[in-house]
Amino acid sequence: MDKVRRYNILLVGRTGNGKSSTRNSILDRKVAEVRDSSNLVVFTLESATLQPGVEVSVLEGPGIGDTGADMAGSIESNLKLVEEGLKLCGFRVDAIVVVLKYGVRFTKQEKEGVQRIQSIFGRNCLQKSGVVLMTHGDNFEMDTEDEDDMTFEKWCGEQSGDIQQVFEDCAWRLLLFNNRAKEKSEERAQQRDRLLEIIDSIKGTYEKEDYTAAEPGRKLLVLIAQREQIEKETEKFLKGVNDNLDKLDASSELDVRDVEREETSVKSHLNELNVKDNGTGVLNSVMDIARITLFRIQTLKRKASLTPRGEPPRGEPHRGAPHRGEPPSGDEIPVAKKDKPPFGFLEFFARWFNLKTGLICVAGLGVGLLWRRYGVRKRLL
Numbered sequence: 001m002d003k004v005r006r007y008n009i010l011l012v013g014r015t016g017n018g019k020s021s022t023r024n025s026i027l028d029r030k031v032a033e034v035r036d037s038s039n040l041v042v043f044t045l046e047s048a049t050l051q052p053g054v055e056v057s058v059l060e061g062p063g064i065g066d067t068g069a070d071m072a073g074s075i076e077s078n079l080k081l082v083e084e085g086l087k088l089c090g091f092r093v094d095a096i097v098v099v100l101k102y103g104v105r106f107t108k109q110e111k112e113g114v115q116r117i118q119s120i121f122g123r124n125c126l127q128k129s130g131v132v133l134m135t136h137g138d139n140f141e142m143d144t145e146d147e148d149d150m151t152f153e154k155w156c157g158e159q160s161g162d163i164q165q166v167f168e169d170c171a172w173r174l175l176l177f178n179n180r181a182k183e184k185s186e187e188r189a190q191q192r193d194r195l196l197e198i199i200d201s202i203k204g205t206y207e208k209e210d211y212t213a214a215e216p217g218r219k220l221l222v223l224i225a226q227r228e229q230i231e232k233e234t235e236k237f238l239k240g241v242n243d244n245l246d247k248l249d250a251s252s253e254l255d256v257r258d259v260e261r262e263e264t265s266v267k268s269h270l271n272e273l274n275v276k277d278n279g280t281g282v283l284n285s286v287m288d289i290a291r292i293t294l295f296r297i298q299t300l301k302r303k304a305s306l307t308p309r310g311e312p313p314r315g316e317p318h319r320g321a322p323h324r325g326e327p328p329s330g331d332e333i334p335v336a337k338k339d340k341p342p343f344g345f346l347e348f349f350a351r352w353f354n355l356k357t358g359l360i361c362v363a364g365l366g367v368g369l370l371w372r373r374y375g376v377r378k379r380l381l
């Protein structure tokens with residue numbers, strides 16, 4: 001018995017580029033869209049035996065490649081759908097078909113869409129298994145009606161910039177599809193056969209190990225999507241810390257232990273951010289905001305350590321301190337001693353004068369004693 005050739009084809013691309021229509025063209029029948037409880041389009045694996053010995057299964061679903069506001073659901077829910085979809089075909093894909101639309105400008109969103117596909121399935125997924133399929137082939141026919149020698153391949157070769165990069169990424173495995181071609185028509189069969197021919201040229205399949213190896217890219221996507229929320233939470237947390245620091249700074253009873261408590265909480269928050277960032281650098285700017293607060297804490301700690309605690313400021317009893325003559329209570333919070341006012345000129349002079357006079361007296365006394373013992377008078381005699 002002849003061996004059955006099975007093709008597992010994964011269609012990816014932004015919503016509206018023609019994935020569902022392409023799936024219907026390949027299978028030569030209409031397949032209804034399936035949605036989950038949260039109304040997200042889910043992946044479906046539909047198969048057809050095109051001819052004896054040739055079975056084709058098409059995995060088609062949500063707009064994997066949709067970015068920003070275009071994306072339905074969160075990135076996490078979309079990634080979950082991808083995984084469930086891949087399970088349907090046992091994590092064995094013969095071709096990752098990037099569905100683009102002929103006749104429209106290759107925009108920044110299209111470029112980001114392709115990058116997203118590479119982030120989800122792995123940087124080399126397209127080089128390994130990618131095929132560019134451009135829908136709206138009927139428009140190409142109309143556009144090039146008057147140019148006899150214009151072919152799709154030639155047109156692709158004339159493209160430049162970002163779209164050329166996608167062609168390059170897919171190792172120039174390109175084809176044009178007209179999804180308006182009639183059901184059971186020769187045109188449909190021809191374009192489908194061309195697709196299978198291209199897939200035959202691909203060495204190897206995209207497997208579970210390729211998908212597992214791409215895990216860091218998917219984590220990065222999730223982290224990028226979460227960054228805004230993490231930033232908001234960090235700002236809220238640091239606002240609380242800075243409010244506490246303001247109070248401590250204004251207090252006449254600045255205690256280094258209170259500042260250290262704030263330091264511990266900021267450091268543990270910073271540590272959590274660092275773990276989440278996992279060396280990707282996505283949260284660098286958020287961590288920098290926390291570091292500014294840590295810097296403030298260091299300054300405040302220096303200030304607290306410069307102000308000795310336990311003595312009331314000179315002249316006036318401090319808040320909560322015992323009145324003159326009263327014994328200090330046991331649980332009294334030691335307070336920072338206020339700086340002594342610098343002593344004045346007169347005090348300085350008096351001190352200097354006392355010191356000098358004392359020295360002169362001691363020296364005079366010494367000289368007097370020596371004079372008496374070995375005095376010049378004696379020697380002269």
Ligand SMILES: Nc1nc2c(ncn2[C@@H]2O[C@H](COP(=O)(O)OP(=O)(O)O)[C@@H](O)[C@H]2O)c(=O)[nH]1
Nearest residue numbers: 015016017018019020021135136137178179180
């Ligand atoms: N003229 C023309 N329209 C197409 C072609 N392929 C898809 N469309 C239309 O493009 C629109 C989006 O297609 P659809 O398959 O739903 O895109 P999806 O969101 O990627 O699944 C629909 O109105 C299709 O009829 C094509 O080859 N030619």
Ligand SMILES: [Mg+2]
Nearest residue numbers: 019020021061
């Ligand atoms: Mg669709």
